[in-house]
Amino acid sequence: MIFSRRARRRAPTSKEQAIAVGELxxxxxxxxxxxxxxxxxxxxxxxxxxxxNGSSLDEHRQHLGELAEAGGTRFVVRASARHVAQACDDLAAYGRDVIAHAR
Structure with a gap:
């Protein structure tokens, strides 16, 4: 089972993802x-x-944990910046504020 943004209007729940990963x-x-x-x-x-813009990092980290428990091994992060330099800054901040806390 493949979950696609085009095929579905909502993200799969952690339970749905775990079932799909198990089937895979x-x-x-x-x-x-x-x-x-x-x-x-x-x-x-x-x-x-x-x-x-003040996204809840705690909520985001919890979401990542749920995805990992459901079998996710990689997570897509999209920078919404208008300029390359800003995107690089945003990704560096993500690394510092999210990825570094997961290790």
Missing amino acids: REKLAAAGCTPDEVDVQVQTPHSDVDIR
């Missing part, structure tokens, strides 16, 4: 592949996190 892993194992070698990339409305 079963299919991979049945095909003779090692399921743990496959990354599961997730993009949700939280991908558009805007640190400069």
Whole structure:
């Protein structure tokens, strides 16, 4: 099962994602592949996190934790900046304020 923004109007719940990841892993194992070698990339409305505009970092971190528990291994982050330099600053802030806390 693939969740697509175009195919669905809402992001899958953590439970729906866990079911889909479980199904994917079963299919991979049945095909003779090692399921743990496959990354599961997730993009949700939280991908558009805007640190400069006061997005709740605690809520965002909790969301990421739920996605990880459901089998997500990678998360898409989109910078909403109008200029490359601003996008770089935003991504650096995301690294400092979100990624560094996950380690």
